Amino acid sequence: MDEHRAEPRGLLERLDEGPVICAEGFLFELERRCYLQAGTFVPEVVLEHPEALAQFHRELVRAGSDVVVAFTYYGHREKLRLIGKEELLEPLNRDALRIAHGVADEVEGERPLVAGNLANSNRYAPGDASAAAEVRAMFEEQAGWALEEDADLLIGETFYHAGEARIALEVMRATGLPTVVTLALPAQGTLLDGVTAEDACRQLEADGADVVGLNCFRGPATTLPVLARIREAVDGHVAALPVPYRTTEQHPTFFGLPDPGCDVVPDGRTFPLALEPLLCNRFEVEAFTREAHELGVGYLGLCCGAAPHFIRSMAETLGRTPPASRYAPDMSRHFAFGDDPSVDRPAEVAGRL
Numbered sequence: 001m002d003e004h005r006a007e008p009r010g011l012l013e014r015l016d017e018g019p020v021i022c023a024e025g026f027l028f029e030l031e032r033r034c035y036l037q038a039g040t041f042v043p044e045v046v047l048e049h050p051e052a053l054a055q056f057h058r059e060l061v062r063a064g065s066d067v068v069v070a071f072t073y074y075g076h077r078e079k080l081r082l083i084g085k086e087e088l089l090e091p092l093n094r095d096a097l098r099i100a101h102g103v104a105d106e107v108e109g110e111r112p113l114v115a116g117n118l119a120n121s122n123r124y125a126p127g128d129a130s131a132a133a134e135v136r137a138m139f140e141e142q143a144g145w146a147l148e149e150d151a152d153l154l155i156g157e158t159f160y161h162a163g164e165a166r167i168a169l170e171v172m173r174a175t176g177l178p179t180v181v182t183l184a185l186p187a188q189g190t191l192l193d194g195v196t197a198e199d200a201c202r203q204l205e206a207d208g209a210d211v212v213g214l215n216c217f218r219g220p221a222t223t224l225p226v227l228a229r230i231r232e233a234v235d236g237h238v239a240a241l242p243v244p245y246r247t248t249e250q251h252p253t254f255f256g257l258p259d260p261g262c263d264v265v266p267d268g269r270t271f272p273l274a275l276e277p278l279l280c281n282r283f284e285v286e287a288f289t290r291e292a293h294e295l296g297v298g299y300l301g302l303c304c305g306a307a308p309h310f311i312r313s314m315a316e317t318l319g320r321t322p323p324a325s326r327y328a329p330d331m332s333r334h335f336a337f338g339d340d341p342s343v344d345r346p347a348e349v350a351g352r353l
Protein backbone atom coordinates (compact mmCIF):
# COMPACT_ATOMS: atom_id res chain seq x y z
CA MET A 1 0.00 0.00 0.00
CA ASP A 2 1.19 3.54 -0.75
CA GLU A 3 2.20 4.89 2.63
CA HIS A 4 1.76 8.48 1.45
CA ARG A 5 -1.82 7.94 0.54
CA ALA A 6 -4.42 9.70 2.72
CA GLU A 7 -6.41 7.47 5.03
CA PRO A 8 -9.98 6.99 3.81
CA ARG A 9 -12.86 8.41 5.81
CA GLY A 10 -14.14 5.90 8.34
CA LEU A 11 -17.55 4.24 8.27
CA LEU A 12 -19.21 6.54 10.78
CA GLU A 13 -17.86 9.67 9.15
CA ARG A 14 -19.23 8.50 5.81
CA LEU A 15 -22.61 7.62 7.30
CA ASP A 16 -22.87 11.05 8.86
CA GLU A 17 -22.30 12.58 5.42
CA GLY A 18 -24.72 10.39 3.46
CA PRO A 19 -25.58 6.84 2.50
CA VAL A 20 -22.98 4.07 2.39
CA ILE A 21 -23.32 1.21 -0.10
CA CYS A 22 -22.13 -2.24 0.88
CA ALA A 23 -22.42 -5.01 -1.72
CA GLU A 24 -22.48 -8.58 -0.43
CA GLY A 25 -23.75 -11.77 -2.08
CA PHE A 26 -20.43 -13.48 -2.80
CA LEU A 27 -21.64 -16.98 -2.09
CA PHE A 28 -24.39 -17.00 -4.70
CA GLU A 29 -22.48 -15.18 -7.41
CA LEU A 30 -19.31 -17.24 -7.10
CA GLU A 31 -21.42 -20.40 -7.12
CA ARG A 32 -23.05 -19.23 -10.36
CA ARG A 33 -19.59 -18.54 -11.75
CA CYS A 34 -18.68 -22.14 -10.80
CA TYR A 35 -15.97 -21.28 -8.27
CA LEU A 36 -17.83 -22.50 -5.20
CA GLN A 37 -19.95 -25.53 -4.36
CA ALA A 38 -23.62 -25.14 -3.45
CA GLY A 39 -24.63 -27.14 -0.41
CA THR A 40 -21.59 -26.97 1.84
CA PHE A 41 -21.08 -23.36 0.69
CA VAL A 42 -17.52 -23.00 2.01
CA PRO A 43 -15.61 -20.04 0.48
CA GLU A 44 -12.64 -22.10 -0.70
CA VAL A 45 -12.47 -19.79 -3.72
CA VAL A 46 -10.38 -17.51 -1.48
CA LEU A 47 -7.53 -20.01 -1.62
CA GLU A 48 -8.21 -21.85 -4.86
CA HIS A 49 -9.19 -19.01 -7.21
CA PRO A 50 -8.27 -15.71 -5.56
CA GLU A 51 -8.25 -14.00 -8.99
CA ALA A 52 -11.94 -14.84 -9.48
CA LEU A 53 -12.86 -13.44 -6.09
CA ALA A 54 -10.77 -10.29 -6.65
CA GLN A 55 -12.49 -9.73 -9.99
CA PHE A 56 -15.95 -9.90 -8.41
CA HIS A 57 -14.86 -7.48 -5.66
CA ARG A 58 -13.54 -5.18 -8.39
CA GLU A 59 -16.84 -5.25 -10.28
CA LEU A 60 -18.82 -4.38 -7.17
CA VAL A 61 -16.52 -1.48 -6.26
CA ARG A 62 -16.66 -0.22 -9.84
CA ALA A 63 -20.46 -0.34 -9.60
CA GLY A 64 -20.48 1.79 -6.47
CA SER A 65 -19.84 -0.30 -3.37
CA ASP A 66 -18.12 1.77 -0.67
CA VAL A 67 -17.12 -1.35 1.25
CA VAL A 68 -15.11 -4.38 0.16
CA VAL A 69 -16.32 -7.20 2.39
CA ALA A 70 -13.66 -9.85 2.94
CA PHE A 71 -15.18 -13.13 1.84
CA THR A 72 -15.03 -14.98 5.12
CA TYR A 73 -18.76 -15.68 5.18
CA TYR A 74 -18.97 -19.30 6.36
CA GLY A 75 -15.18 -19.20 6.65
CA HIS A 76 -15.46 -20.31 10.26
CA ARG A 77 -14.25 -23.37 12.12
CA GLU A 78 -17.58 -25.21 11.97
CA LYS A 79 -17.76 -25.06 8.17
CA LEU A 80 -14.11 -25.99 7.66
CA ARG A 81 -14.61 -28.93 9.99
CA LEU A 82 -17.56 -30.03 7.89
CA ILE A 83 -15.29 -30.40 4.85
CA GLY A 84 -12.34 -31.75 6.88
CA LYS A 85 -10.07 -28.77 6.18
CA GLU A 86 -9.70 -26.98 9.49
CA GLU A 87 -6.02 -26.35 8.73
CA LEU A 88 -7.12 -23.93 6.00
CA LEU A 89 -9.12 -21.77 8.38
CA GLU A 90 -6.50 -19.17 9.24
CA PRO A 91 -4.98 -18.86 5.73
CA LEU A 92 -8.48 -18.51 4.30
CA ASN A 93 -9.40 -15.74 6.71
CA ARG A 94 -6.14 -13.84 6.29
CA ASP A 95 -6.09 -14.18 2.51
CA ALA A 96 -9.72 -12.98 2.22
CA LEU A 97 -8.73 -9.76 4.01
CA ARG A 98 -5.61 -9.37 1.86
CA ILE A 99 -7.56 -9.86 -1.37
CA ALA A 100 -10.11 -7.26 -0.24
CA HIS A 101 -7.31 -4.80 0.60
CA GLY A 102 -5.66 -5.44 -2.74
CA VAL A 103 -8.82 -4.47 -4.61
CA ALA A 104 -9.48 -1.47 -2.35
CA ASP A 105 -5.95 -0.21 -2.98
CA GLU A 106 -6.45 -0.30 -6.74
CA VAL A 107 -9.05 2.46 -6.50
CA GLU A 108 -7.84 5.91 -7.43
CA GLY A 109 -8.75 8.66 -5.00
CA GLU A 110 -10.31 7.69 -1.70
CA ARG A 111 -10.24 3.93 -1.38
CA PRO A 112 -13.26 1.91 -0.27
CA LEU A 113 -13.35 0.51 3.25
CA VAL A 114 -12.34 -3.07 3.94
CA ALA A 115 -14.61 -5.06 6.23
CA GLY A 116 -13.93 -8.21 8.20
CA ASN A 117 -16.93 -10.49 8.28
CA LEU A 118 -18.49 -12.81 10.86
CA ALA A 119 -21.69 -14.70 10.21
CA ASN A 120 -24.23 -17.18 11.51
CA SER A 121 -22.40 -20.22 12.84
CA ASN A 122 -25.29 -22.67 12.57
CA ARG A 123 -24.02 -24.01 15.93
CA TYR A 124 -25.73 -21.55 18.25
CA ALA A 125 -28.80 -22.78 20.13
CA PRO A 126 -30.75 -20.77 22.71
CA GLY A 127 -29.94 -21.84 26.26
CA ASP A 128 -26.99 -24.02 25.23
CA ALA A 129 -24.02 -22.57 27.10
CA SER A 130 -21.43 -24.86 25.54
CA ALA A 131 -22.62 -23.99 22.01
CA ALA A 132 -22.46 -20.31 22.95
CA ALA A 133 -18.87 -20.72 24.17
CA GLU A 134 -17.93 -22.57 20.99
CA VAL A 135 -19.50 -19.84 18.83
CA ARG A 136 -17.72 -17.12 20.78
CA ALA A 137 -14.37 -18.84 20.27
CA MET A 138 -15.04 -19.12 16.53
CA PHE A 139 -15.88 -15.42 16.35
CA GLU A 140 -12.88 -14.43 18.45
CA GLU A 141 -10.37 -16.09 16.16
CA GLN A 142 -11.98 -14.60 13.03
CA ALA A 143 -12.24 -11.09 14.50
CA GLY A 144 -8.62 -11.35 15.67
CA TRP A 145 -7.37 -12.24 12.18
CA ALA A 146 -9.44 -9.42 10.65
CA LEU A 147 -7.95 -6.93 13.11
CA GLU A 148 -4.41 -8.14 12.42
CA GLU A 149 -5.06 -7.82 8.69
CA ASP A 150 -6.08 -4.16 9.10
CA ALA A 151 -9.84 -4.30 8.57
CA ASP A 152 -11.47 -0.85 8.71
CA LEU A 153 -14.69 -2.20 10.23
CA LEU A 154 -16.31 -5.47 11.22
CA ILE A 155 -19.61 -6.81 9.94
CA GLY A 156 -21.60 -9.51 11.73
CA GLU A 157 -24.37 -10.74 9.49
CA THR A 158 -27.19 -13.16 8.79
CA PHE A 159 -27.86 -13.93 12.43
CA TYR A 160 -31.25 -15.56 12.91
CA HIS A 161 -30.85 -15.76 16.68
CA ALA A 162 -30.67 -12.50 18.65
CA GLY A 163 -28.42 -14.23 21.18
CA GLU A 164 -25.82 -15.15 18.57
CA ALA A 165 -25.82 -11.60 17.19
CA ARG A 166 -25.11 -10.27 20.67
CA ILE A 167 -22.14 -12.62 21.09
CA ALA A 168 -20.74 -11.54 17.73
CA LEU A 169 -21.18 -7.88 18.63
CA GLU A 170 -19.42 -8.30 21.96
CA VAL A 171 -16.47 -9.97 20.23
CA MET A 172 -16.37 -7.36 17.45
CA ARG A 173 -16.52 -4.45 19.88
CA ALA A 174 -13.52 -5.78 21.77
CA THR A 175 -11.41 -4.97 18.68
CA GLY A 176 -12.31 -1.27 18.87
CA LEU A 177 -13.33 -1.21 15.18
CA PRO A 178 -16.71 0.19 13.99
CA THR A 179 -19.39 -2.50 13.96
CA VAL A 180 -22.32 -3.39 11.73
CA VAL A 181 -24.73 -6.11 12.85
CA THR A 182 -27.47 -7.34 10.54
CA LEU A 183 -30.13 -9.93 11.25
CA ALA A 184 -31.78 -12.38 8.87
CA LEU A 185 -35.45 -12.54 9.75
CA PRO A 186 -37.07 -15.97 9.23
CA ALA A 187 -40.51 -16.42 7.67
CA GLN A 188 -42.14 -16.83 11.10
CA GLY A 189 -41.61 -13.09 11.64
CA THR A 190 -39.38 -13.32 14.70
CA LEU A 191 -35.83 -14.50 15.16
CA LEU A 192 -35.59 -18.16 16.14
CA ASP A 193 -35.16 -17.28 19.81
CA GLY A 194 -38.55 -15.54 19.65
CA VAL A 195 -37.26 -11.95 19.63
CA THR A 196 -38.63 -9.47 17.09
CA ALA A 197 -36.16 -7.83 14.73
CA GLU A 198 -36.89 -4.40 16.15
CA ASP A 199 -36.36 -5.52 19.74
CA ALA A 200 -33.15 -7.28 18.77
CA CYS A 201 -31.89 -4.17 16.97
CA ARG A 202 -32.79 -1.98 19.96
CA GLN A 203 -30.81 -4.33 22.20
CA LEU A 204 -27.83 -4.44 19.82
CA GLU A 205 -27.77 -0.67 19.68
CA ALA A 206 -27.86 -0.53 23.48
CA ASP A 207 -24.98 -3.04 23.47
CA GLY A 208 -22.96 -0.57 21.38
CA ALA A 209 -23.45 -1.55 17.73
CA ASP A 210 -22.75 1.36 15.36
CA VAL A 211 -25.14 0.11 12.67
CA VAL A 212 -28.01 -2.37 13.05
CA GLY A 213 -30.50 -3.76 10.58
CA LEU A 214 -31.39 -6.62 8.26
CA ASN A 215 -29.68 -8.67 5.59
CA CYS A 216 -30.42 -11.80 3.57
CA PHE A 217 -33.45 -14.18 3.67
CA ARG A 218 -36.03 -11.52 2.62
CA GLY A 219 -36.49 -9.60 -0.60
CA PRO A 220 -37.27 -5.88 -0.81
CA ALA A 221 -41.06 -6.32 -0.42
CA THR A 222 -40.86 -8.20 2.86
CA THR A 223 -37.86 -6.30 4.21
CA LEU A 224 -39.32 -2.79 3.95
CA PRO A 225 -42.15 -3.16 6.51
CA VAL A 226 -39.70 -4.58 9.08
CA LEU A 227 -37.21 -1.81 8.33
CA ALA A 228 -39.84 0.78 9.15
CA ARG A 229 -40.29 -0.80 12.59
CA ILE A 230 -36.53 -0.97 13.16
CA ARG A 231 -36.16 2.69 12.14
CA GLU A 232 -38.76 3.56 14.80
CA ALA A 233 -37.05 1.46 17.44
CA VAL A 234 -33.46 2.73 17.19
CA ASP A 235 -31.75 6.12 17.14
CA GLY A 236 -28.58 5.30 15.23
CA HIS A 237 -27.71 4.07 11.74
CA VAL A 238 -29.88 1.41 10.11
CA ALA A 239 -28.73 -1.14 7.52
CA ALA A 240 -30.73 -2.94 4.83
CA LEU A 241 -29.27 -5.59 2.52
CA PRO A 242 -32.14 -7.71 1.22
CA VAL A 243 -31.84 -10.50 -1.31
CA PRO A 244 -32.99 -9.26 -4.74
CA TYR A 245 -35.82 -11.78 -5.05
CA ARG A 246 -39.58 -11.27 -5.26
CA THR A 247 -40.59 -12.47 -1.84
CA THR A 248 -44.22 -12.00 -0.83
CA GLU A 249 -46.33 -11.82 2.30
CA GLN A 250 -47.23 -15.47 1.74
CA HIS A 251 -43.59 -16.44 1.08
CA PRO A 252 -41.58 -13.86 3.06
CA THR A 253 -38.15 -15.47 2.55
CA PHE A 254 -36.32 -16.90 -0.46
CA PHE A 255 -36.27 -20.35 1.10
CA GLY A 256 -39.88 -21.00 0.20
CA LEU A 257 -40.44 -19.12 -3.03
CA PRO A 258 -42.45 -21.17 -5.54
CA ASP A 259 -41.96 -20.89 -9.29
CA PRO A 260 -45.34 -21.68 -10.83
CA GLY A 261 -43.83 -21.36 -14.30
CA CYS A 262 -41.54 -24.36 -13.92
CA ASP A 263 -42.16 -28.03 -13.10
CA VAL A 264 -38.71 -29.55 -13.58
CA VAL A 265 -36.97 -28.41 -10.41
CA PRO A 266 -36.15 -31.49 -8.28
CA ASP A 267 -38.52 -31.62 -5.28
CA GLY A 268 -39.92 -28.26 -6.40
CA ARG A 269 -37.59 -26.30 -4.12
CA THR A 270 -36.28 -23.27 -5.97
CA PHE A 271 -33.77 -22.40 -3.21
CA PRO A 272 -30.94 -22.04 -3.91
CA LEU A 273 -30.40 -23.44 -7.41
CA ALA A 274 -33.47 -22.37 -9.37
CA LEU A 275 -34.20 -18.88 -8.10
CA GLU A 276 -33.32 -17.01 -11.30
CA PRO A 277 -36.89 -16.48 -12.59
CA LEU A 278 -37.78 -14.99 -9.20
CA LEU A 279 -35.09 -12.30 -9.31
CA CYS A 280 -36.01 -8.65 -9.03
CA ASN A 281 -35.06 -6.45 -11.93
CA ARG A 282 -32.95 -3.30 -11.67
CA PHE A 283 -36.04 -1.06 -11.51
CA GLU A 284 -37.26 -2.93 -8.45
CA VAL A 285 -33.83 -2.49 -6.87
CA GLU A 286 -34.06 1.21 -7.68
CA ALA A 287 -37.52 1.46 -6.07
CA PHE A 288 -36.30 -0.36 -2.97
CA THR A 289 -33.28 1.91 -2.67
CA ARG A 290 -35.46 5.01 -2.87
CA GLU A 291 -38.00 3.75 -0.34
CA ALA A 292 -35.41 2.53 2.14
CA HIS A 293 -33.44 5.75 1.86
CA GLU A 294 -36.62 7.79 2.42
CA LEU A 295 -37.29 5.71 5.52
CA GLY A 296 -33.95 6.84 6.90
CA VAL A 297 -31.85 3.79 6.11
CA GLY A 298 -28.29 4.97 5.47
CA TYR A 299 -26.38 1.72 4.99
CA LEU A 300 -27.68 0.02 1.87
CA GLY A 301 -26.73 -3.02 -0.11
CA LEU A 302 -27.83 -6.38 -1.40
CA CYS A 303 -27.13 -9.90 -0.20
CA CYS A 304 -27.41 -13.27 -2.01
CA GLY A 305 -28.33 -12.62 -5.65
CA ALA A 306 -26.50 -9.29 -5.80
CA ALA A 307 -24.78 -8.42 -9.06
CA PRO A 308 -22.90 -5.35 -10.27
CA HIS A 309 -25.76 -3.91 -12.34
CA PHE A 310 -28.00 -3.92 -9.26
CA ILE A 311 -25.35 -2.12 -7.21
CA ARG A 312 -24.94 0.43 -9.99
CA SER A 313 -28.73 1.04 -9.95
CA MET A 314 -28.53 1.52 -6.21
CA ALA A 315 -25.62 3.98 -6.52
CA GLU A 316 -27.29 5.96 -9.29
CA THR A 317 -30.56 6.12 -7.34
CA LEU A 318 -28.57 7.68 -4.51
CA GLY A 319 -27.22 10.32 -6.90
CA ARG A 320 -23.83 8.76 -7.53
CA THR A 321 -22.00 8.24 -10.79
CA PRO A 322 -19.71 5.26 -10.20
CA PRO A 323 -17.20 4.23 -12.90
CA ALA A 324 -19.68 1.59 -14.11
CA SER A 325 -22.09 4.39 -15.07
CA ARG A 326 -19.91 4.76 -18.15
CA TYR A 327 -22.05 1.91 -19.50
CA ALA A 328 -25.38 2.86 -17.93
CA PRO A 329 -28.27 2.02 -20.28
CA ASP A 330 -29.22 4.42 -23.04
CA MET A 331 -32.17 3.00 -24.93
CA SER A 332 -32.65 6.15 -27.04
CA ARG A 333 -30.44 4.69 -29.77
CA HIS A 334 -31.76 1.15 -29.65
CA PHE A 335 -32.42 -0.12 -33.16
CA ALA A 336 -36.13 -0.72 -32.53
CA PHE A 337 -37.13 1.08 -29.36
CA GLY A 338 -34.97 4.21 -29.55
CA ASP A 339 -36.40 7.69 -30.11
CA ASP A 340 -33.16 9.38 -31.19
CA PRO A 341 -33.44 10.96 -34.66
CA SER A 342 -30.46 8.90 -35.75
CA VAL A 343 -32.52 5.72 -35.42
CA ASP A 344 -34.28 4.76 -38.68
CA ARG A 345 -38.04 4.05 -38.57
CA PRO A 346 -38.08 2.54 -35.09
CA ALA A 347 -41.88 2.57 -34.83
CA GLU A 348 -42.33 0.36 -37.88
CA VAL A 349 -39.94 -2.22 -36.57
CA ALA A 350 -40.88 -2.15 -32.90
CA GLY A 351 -44.50 -3.11 -33.43
CA ARG A 352 -43.58 -6.24 -35.37
CA LEU A 353 -40.93 -7.72 -33.08
Ligand SMILES: [Zn+2]
Residues within 6 Å of the ligand: 025, 215, 216, 217, 243, 303, 304
Ligand atom coordinates in the same frame (compact mmCIF):
# COMPACT_ATOMS: atom_id res chain seq x y z
ZN1 LIG B 1 -27.48 -13.60 1.80
